[in-house]
Amino acid sequence: MSAPSTADQAPRTRSPDRPEPGSTGRSRSRTARRGWRQAFRRDWQLYSLAILPLLFFLIFRYLPMIGNVIAFRRFQPGGNVLGEYWVGLRYVKMFLSDPTFWNVFTNTAVLGGLTLLVCFPLPIVLALLLNEVRARRLKRFVQSVSYLPHFLSIVIVAAMVMQLLSIDGTVNQLVRAAGGDAVPFLQQPEWFRTVYVSSELWQTLGWGTILYLAALTTIDENLYEAARIDGANRWRQTWHVTLPGIRPTMVTLLILNIGTFMAVGFEKVLLLYNPLTYPTADVISTYLFRMGFQSSNFSYAAAIGLFEAVIGLTLVLSANAISRRTVGTSLW
Amino acid sequence: MSTDASTVDAGKAVDEIIRPRGRRGIRPTRGYRVFQVVNAIILTGVVIVTLYPFINILARSLSDEAYIIAGKVSLVPRGFNVDTYKLLMSDSLFWTNYRNTVVYTVVATIIAIVMTTCYAYVLSKRHLKGRGALVGIAVFTMFFSGGLIPNYVLITSLGMKNTIWAIVLPNAISVFNLLVMKAFFESLPVELEEAAAVDGLNTYGILLRIVIPLSKAVIATMVLFYAVSFWNSWFSAFLYMDKQDLLPVTVYLRNLIAGATGAENVGAIAEADEVQAEATLKAVTIVLTTLPILLVYPFVQRYFVSGVMLGAVKG
Numbered sequence: 001m002s003a004p005s006t007a008d009q010a011p012r013t014r015s016p017d018r019p020e021p022g023s024t025g026r027s028r029s030r031t032a033r034r035g036w037r038q039a040f041r042r043d044w045q046l047y048s049l050a051i052l053p054l055l056f057f058l059i060f061r062y063l064p065m066i067g068n069v070i071a072f073r074r075f076q077p078g079g080n081v082l083g084e085y086w087v088g089l090r091y092v093k094m095f096l097s098d099p100t101f102w103n104v105f106t107n108t109a110v111l112g113g114l115t116l117l118v119c120f121p122l123p124i125v126l127a128l129l130l131n132e133v134r135a136r137r138l139k140r141f142v143q144s145v146s147y148l149p150h151f152l153s154i155v156i157v158a159a160m161v162m163q164l165l166s167i168d169g170t171v172n173q174l175v176r177a178a179g180g181d182a183v184p185f186l187q188q189p190e191w192f193r194t195v196y197v198s199s200e201l202w203q204t205l206g207w208g209t210i211l212y213l214a215a216l217t218t219i220d221e222n223l224y225e226a227a228r229i230d231g232a233n234r235w236r237q238t239w240h241v242t243l244p245g246i247r248p249t250m251v252t253l254l255i256l257n258i259g260t261f262m263a264v265g266f267e268k269v270l271l272l273y274n275p276l277t278y279p280t281a282d283v284i285s286t287y288l289f290r291m292g293f294q295s296s297n298f299s300y301a302a303a304i305g306l307f308e309a310v311i312g313l314t315l316v317l318s319a320n321a322i323s324r325r326t327v328g329t330s331l332w
Numbered sequence: 333m334s335t336d337a338s339t340v341d342a343g344k345a346v347d348e349i350i351r352p353r354g355r356r357g358i359r360p361t362r363g364y365r366v367f368q369v370v371n372a373i374i375l376t377g378v379v380i381v382t383l384y385p386f387i388n389i390l391a392r393s394l395s396d397e398a399y400i401i402a403g404k405v406s407l408v409p410r411g412f413n414v415d416t417y418k419l420l421m422s423d424s425l426f427w428t429n430y431r432n433t434v435v436y437t438v439v440a441t442i443i444a445i446v447m448t449t450c451y452a453y454v455l456s457k458r459h460l461k462g463r464g465a466l467v468g469i470a471v472f473t474m475f476f477s478g479g480l481i482p483n484y485v486l487i488t489s490l491g492m493k494n495t496i497w498a499i500v501l502p503n504a505i506s507v508f509n510l511l512v513m514k515a516f517f518e519s520l521p522v523e524l525e526e527a528a529a530v531d532g533l534n535t536y537g538i539l540l541r542i543v544i545p546l547s548k549a550v551i552a553t554m555v556l557f558y559a560v561s562f563w564n565s566w567f568s569a570f571l572y573m574d575k576q577d578l579l580p581v582t583v584y585l586r587n588l589i590a591g592a593t594g595a596e597n598v599g600a601i602a603e604a605d606e607v608q609a610e611a612t613l614k615a616v617t618i619v620l621t622t623l624p625i626l627l628v629y630p631f632v633q634r635y636f637v638s639g640v641m642l643g644a645v646k647g
Contacts, residue, residue: 036461043461047454063486130375132368138375144630153621159618163614164388202382285480
């Protein structure tokens with residue numbers, strides 16, 4: 001990482017006409033304006049490179065945010081993009097008093113919570129186990145294999161899950177071998193959470209270890225030596241040196257995971273669920289999807305989506321703030 | 333360190349403790365050897381559980397339908413035959429969709445790389461006025477998004493339904509990839525660009541002739557990241573494409589497993605051999621859709637890993 005002072009002398013700078021950082025004039029706004037004008041004159045080529053990407057963000061990321069106003073307006077397909085007239089909080093009230101909404105809200109929280117509980121700590125455990133492997137080749141082989149599912153399309157994962165859990169699939173072969181009766185896993189609501197979380201784990205476990213393994217290599221060997229001299233055994237070394245060493249990584253990933261907590265694998269649920277498993281499988285985003293595209297109730301669906309996005313944002317912000325206060329690590 | 337210690341008598345004891353034997357010193361204790369064995373067993377378990385579905389699907393795809401229905405196919409194909417492969421290969425819709433996937437992936441990746449490189453390069457210039465705002469504009473979208481419905485309304489009203497643009501443009505920049513590239517550009521030596529500027533290259537020249545050639549590794553990583561994500565994507569096509577012959581192969585597979593593929597689509601197959609078609613057909617489609625990724629995976633995997641770590645360095 002280069003120090004700020006070297007970065008100041010980046011190419012395209014013509015130092016003579018650059019305002020010195022310390023010498024802000026009497027009228028600050030005037031200096032600021034002149035600063036901008038100079039910045040443009042100096043760096044217009046750089047700014048020009050940013051135009052297309054900025055347009056992209058503006059059109060495909062920020063316009064939809066504004067588009068959320070249809071959550072407060074009556075929208076008719078084919079009509080005005082932003083809706084016909086204001087209805088205020090009508091749609092918000094609608095979902096707050098909608099029993100299905102509260103059902104899908106609970107499902108979302110439960111699925112998100114279970115995923116967090118299972119898919120967050122296990123990669124850490126796997127990384128620690130991999131870290132103890134002496135044989136380089138073996139280690140690399142295990143890693144390569146465990147990353148593999150990450151590269152598959154959700155559609156393929158869903159298809160594999162269906163094949164494995166079908167009546168003639170492997171899982172039911174095992175069930176029958178153990179003397180049980182075949183279970184139609186994907187038709188029974190009580191199985192959905194298990195199916196979802198385990199498939200999620202299968203797909204993300206290995207990939208989740210990458211950052212931890214990277215963090216593990218940066219831990220100072222001297223710390224282990226010091227711990228050994230103090231009489232720490234391997235378990236103690238792990239507890240007092242290794243885990244604190246990867247704590248920043250853990251916290252960062254935890255915050256990110258909490259941020260996506262409410263947006264539980266929409267695509268996977270959409271592919272795996274069916275009306276029979278709605279009682280446990282239907283989540284906010286799939287309900288929203290059905291409301292929007294099957295019932296053509298766009299405004300209602302947009303209100304639900306906005307609610308979901310706001311919760312997500314709040315979760316990230318608070319997780320970040322809490323971790324900054326307590327552990328001292330934060331995303332920004 | 334060990335040489336210092338061994339000179340003194342008392343130092344020998346210390347030396348005994350800290351002499352690195354294995355990576356982390358001390359003679360392995362019995363408990364540790366037990367741990368190593370248990371660890372090996374756990375890791376083997378992880379490998380088996382991860383690989384099993386792949387092998388199972390492959391076995392199914394090569395098996396006779398009757399054995400599958402009887403629940404007898406596990407690791408080895410039973411009643412070996414490749415008829416379903418032949419059937420699927422003869423389905424023109426499958427090939428059209430397969431070709432669509434290739435086209436969408438290539439076009440989308442090119443656009444994404446150009447956009448991401450440009451913006452990441454701009455963001456990497458620390459002296460740039462307004463840089464903080466430019467970063468913020470991108471990063472904020474990681475935590476808050478417009479949502480499904482407004483996006484749908486937008487794409488529809490832009491008239492991008494049933495065009496490649498609905499798939500390509502809305503996903504042209506991944507902020508994660510952007511930050512990885514930015515971190516990489518920031519790590520390049522400033523002096524090189526300064527020298528190029530002195531030699532009279534303008535910003536475009538520096539980017540094209542100095543920075544990009546130096547960044548081949550990271551650009552290759554980004555190409556892989558984007559290509560895989562576009563290859564695997566299905567939802568935007570599912571949402572914005574009404575016509576069968578515009579769909580990518582992922583949606584073909586989705587329709588197959590959802591049982592939504594009407595008679596007119598798998599018509600040829602169904603007529604050819606209805607019984608044979610059902611269960612093996614899904615397995616064969618999975619195999620053919622995954623194949624390209626599985627083929628390149630061993631070669632590109634380490635680039636992915638280094639790419640992710642590159643992003644991690646920045647934190």
